[in-house]
Amino acid sequence: MNIVACIKQVPNSAHVRIDPETKALVREGVESIVNPYDMHALEAGLSLKEHYGGKVTVLTMGPPQAETALREALSCGADAAVLLSDRAFAGSDTWATTYILSLGIKKIGHFDLIICGKQAIDGDTAQVGPGLAERLNIPYVTYVRRIEFVENGAMRVQRLMDSGYDVLDLPLPALLTVVKEINEPRLPSLKAKIRAKNQQIPVYGAKELGADEKKIGLAGSFTEVTEIFAPKWDRKRLIIEGPVEEQVEALLKNIKQIRY
Amino acid sequence: MSIKIDQDKCTGCGTCLESCPYEAITLENGIARVGESCVLCGICADNCEAGAIVIERARDMAGEDLQSYRGVCIFAEQGYGKMHSVSHELLGVGRRLADDLGVELSAVLLGHNVTDMADELAAYGADKIYVIDHPGLTCYSDDAYGNVLVDVIRQYRPEIFLGGATAIGRSLIPRVATMLGVGLTADCTELSIRKKDRLLLQTRPAFGGNVMATIVCPRSRPQMATVRPKVMKKGNYTPGRKAGIIPVTPSPDRVCSRVRLVNSVKEETDLVNVAEADVIVTGGRGLKNAENFALLHELARQLGGAVGATRAAVDEGWISYAHQIGQTGKTVSPKLYIACGVSGAVQHLVGMQSSEIIVAINSDPGAPIFDVATYGIVGDLFEIIPALTKRLKELSNS
Ligand SMILES: Cc1cc2nc3c(=O)[nH]c(=O)nc-3n(C[C@H](O)[C@H](O)[C@H](O)COP(=O)(O)OP(=O)(O)OC[C@H]3O[C@@H](n4cnc5c(N)ncnc54)[C@H](O)[C@@H]3O)c2cc1C
Ligand SMILES: Nc1ncnc2c1ncn2[C@@H]1O[C@H](COP(=O)(O)O)[C@@H](O)[C@H]1O
Numbered sequence: 138m139n140i141v142a143c144i145k146q147v148p149n150s151a152h153v154r155i156d157p158e159t160k161a162l163v164r165e166g167v168e169s170i171v172n173p174y175d176m177h178a179l180e181a182g183l184s185l186k187e188h189y190g191g192k193v194t195v196l197t198m199g200p201p202q203a204e205t206a207l208r209e210a211l212s213c214g215a216d217a218a219v220l221l222s223d224r225a226f227a228g229s230d231t232w233a234t235t236y237i238l239s240l241g242i243k244k245i246g247h248f249d250l251i252i253c254g255k256q257a258i259d260g261d262t263a264q265v266g267p268g269l270a271e272r273l274n275i276p277y278v279t280y281v282r283r284i285e286f287v288e289n290g291a292m293r294v295q296r297l298m299d300s301g302y303d304v305l306d307l308p309l310p311a312l313l314t315v316v317k318e319i320n321e322p323r324l325p326s327l328k329a330k331i332r333a334k335n336q337q338i339p340v341y342g343a344k345e346l347g348a349d350e351k352k353i354g355l356a357g358s359f360t361e362v363t364e365i366f367a368p369k370w371d372r373k374r375l376i377i378e379g380p381v382e383e384q385v386e387a388l389l390k391n392i393k394q395i396r397y
Numbered sequence: 398m399s400i401k402i403d404q405d406k407c408t409g410c411g412t413c414l415e416s417c418p419y420e421a422i423t424l425e426n427g428i429a430r431v432g433e434s435c436v437l438c439g440i441c442a443d444n445c446e447a448g449a450i451v452i453e454r455a456r457d458m459a460g461e462d463l464q465s466y467r468g469v470c471i472f473a474e475q476g477y478g479k480m481h482s483v484s485h486e487l488l489g490v491g492r493r494l495a496d497d498l499g500v501e502l503s504a505v506l507l508g509h510n511v512t513d514m515a516d517e518l519a520a521y522g523a524d525k526i527y528v529i530d531h532p533g534l535t536c537y538s539d540d541a542y543g544n545v546l547v548d549v550i551r552q553y554r555p556e557i558f559l560g561g562a563t564a565i566g567r568s569l570i571p572r573v574a575t576m577l578g579v580g581l582t583a584d585c586t587e588l589s590i591r592k593k594d595r596l597l598l599q600t601r602p603a604f605g606g607n608v609m610a611t612i613v614c615p616r617s618r619p620q621m622a623t624v625r626p627k628v629m630k631k632g633n634y635t636p637g638r639k640a641g642i643i644p645v646t647p648s649p650d651r652v653c654s655r656v657r658l659v660n661s662v663k664e665e666t667d668l669v670n671v672a673e674a675d676v677i678v679t680g681g682r683g684l685k686n687a688e689n690f691a692l693l694h695e696l697a698r699q700l701g702g703a704v705g706a707t708r709a710a711v712d713e714g715w716i717s718y719a720h721q722i723g724q725t726g727k728t729v730s731p732k733l734y735i736a737c738g739v740s741g742a743v744q745h746l747v748g749m750q751s752s753e754i755i756v757a758i759n760s761d762p763g764a765p766i767f768d769v770a771t772y773g774i775v776g777d778l779f780e781i782i783p784a785l786t787k788r789l790k791e792l793s794n795s
Contacts, residue, residue: 148418150604154743167418200419200434228399228437228452231571232580258605259418261724262583267539267571276655277539279568293659299564299672300719301664307656318718355399355437355452359580359617362439365610368602368743376762376773384774385784389792391772392733392754 138191144175146206155367174254176322211333212325223342228355235268240346266314277312406449413441466618470555483561488632492522509535519640522632533652540654562623580614606724606747676702683738687715723748741766
């Protein structure tokens with residue numbers, strides 16, 4: 138199977154916050170990481186390859202330093218990596234991103250399966266997977282929590298629903314987005330690490346991809362951020378003090394409007 | 398490149414350096430310089446007090462008269478003959494937006510043998526309902542549902558289209574937006590109309606809930622967004638309220654799916670579904686282990702509620718993901734929310750802050766959960782919870 142795992146380098150959003158005084162975004166100690174869900178996408182690709190043979194290529198669109206993310210994926214066992222990078226890509230929203238990624242995938246050539254993470258933790262949109270599948274005109278399943286088997290050019294997967302899961306069959310080529318429950322990503326191996334260090338990573342820009350400049354970057358993006366701010370909570374709070382029994386009594390008195 | 402620093406205006410204060418999540422800005426000779434890693438997110442421009450950072454944009458949706466789009470339309474999500482509660486919430490917010498714009502509110506209802514459900518949509522505030530009732534839509538599929546939605550939107554041209562940010566909506570709506578070639582804002586928690594240009598202001602959490610962003614789509618129609626469940630108020634319910642029903646017949650090739658549903662498994666839980674419960678008792682890392690969750694189950698049972706959990710507790714394997722509340726879990730808004738041993742990280746707060754009454758039990762008086770609590774109890778949950786459960790039992794017996 139020829140598998141493409143789409144990975145994204147993101148700021149570790151756990152540490153991004155807005156300073157309540159200055160209203161500025163503070164990124165104190167924020168490092169770049171591979172989007173955690175994408176490590177599960179890669180792992181899903183690697184274990185499919187182990188079962189059914191084939192090749193796993195990791196693909197990313199991002200600034201030049203996104204190469205680090207690709208090398209990390211290579212150290213975990215990916216066979217090849219492709220970087221899509223160009224000043225003209227900057228500012229792409231999910232609509233422009235899926236266009237650029239679809240061109241990158243056409244450049245890679247033949248594929249059976251594309252695997253994305255459920256969502257990227259910077260934007261949390263979960264839009265790129267379905268959008269990319271549509272661009273490539275292939276079927277997709279989101280929120281995949283298990284791949285049951287691949288057989289005769291088709292596969293069976295389990296998709297997480299709001300309560301429970303669906304079992305679905307789909308023909309290849311196809312695209313999946315995966316949730317964390319699907320697997321435990323492996324750690325880099327020393328051997329792969331050494332290989333990854335020297336591996337060639339082709340970089341394609343807008344020209345090499347033959348991208349329409351009106352469809353990429355800011356010009357190709359319909360969503361515009363007009364404002365950012367810190368989440369605010371407004372609630373009158375009452376701290377209940379005293380020994381445990383008194384605290385419980387006081388609480389029950391206050392919430393007695395609730396039926397119990 | 399379409400980000401520019403106005404050299405005359407830049408004061409070299411460095412705020413942009415601090416604010417850039419991508420570390421793309423440096424100071425050179427006291428003037429900001431934007432480097433390679435810039436993704437044009439615009440956060441620096443927003444933070445620049447001198448107004449020295451300018452981001453240029455262009456272009457409208459190809460050859461379209463944007464003004465010819467009219468009305469607010471929602472996707473009425475249903476499953477197995479039951480309306481999803483997010484549909485009522487979409488009608489609530491949709492009604493408000495439509496009234497602000499002075500336009501009609503419509504709903505699209507897809508499925509098989511669902512025509513009767515249109516009355517429910519009318520009662521919750523829809524003026525017009527497009528009903529596509531077809532055997533090919535019996536089970537949900539991204540393909541068939543997406544094709545049909547696109548056709549309805551192309552024909553009736555609403556200026557705003559909303560869906561729920563549910564497992565289905567987050568899968569379906571991105572495909573629809575891509576097919577239409579329009580912008581889409583995911584997971585909105587606040588929607589309003591900007592009076593001066595009738596644009597939809599779409600506010601959503603980003604960076605795992607640490608940051609709120611307001612987004613507009615001035616150059617494409619419809620303006621599309623998915624809306625987080627349990628955040629918006631439901632529409633006013635007026636039984637017998639009438640709406641125009643417009644049956645739409647899809648062409649057979651549009652109601653096919655490449656993906657086939659083999660079967661649907663409802664996860665067995667002995668508990669009430671957290672997303673729908675009126676009372677939720679949530680446990681965090683303060684619970685210390687899986688066994689201690691029994692304390693919460695007992696309290697929840699006494700209150701007729703469900704048990705929730707923080708991501709920390711789920712990651713520890715103390716309870717399943719179905720119980721996780723927050724940015725990467727479920728959004729809830731019960732009448733009563735009791736947080737036990739939960740610190741109150743923003744990622745958790747975004748999933749529960751619209752609860753009516755929030756009770757926090759935490760041994761650390763400085764825990765941020767107390768900032769959102771209606772009632773805060775500083776103390777040891779292992780003393781308080783059993784005492785509370787015991788007292789409730791006594792009360793219900795007497
Ligand atoms: C991108 C991203 C997404 C995330 N999404 C989510 C999400 O959806 N939901 C979510 O919950 N988190 C989410 N998180 C994680 C979040 O940042 C916090 O790590 C998490 O919510 C903390 O869980 P906690 O409060 O249980 O644990 P802790 O932060 O460890 O807090 C435990 C609390 O228990 C108290 N305590 C300890 N013992 C006792 C006792 N005996 N009695 C009373 N109190 C006691 C302590 O004082 C402490 O305040 C996300 C993080 C990221 C980066
Ligand atoms: N710039 C990118 N390069 C490669 N893959 C991406 C990129 N952006 C998003 N993806 C993929 O799409 C998924 C969903 O991202 P998002 O829609 O941004 O939440 C991620 O988990 C990645 O697998």
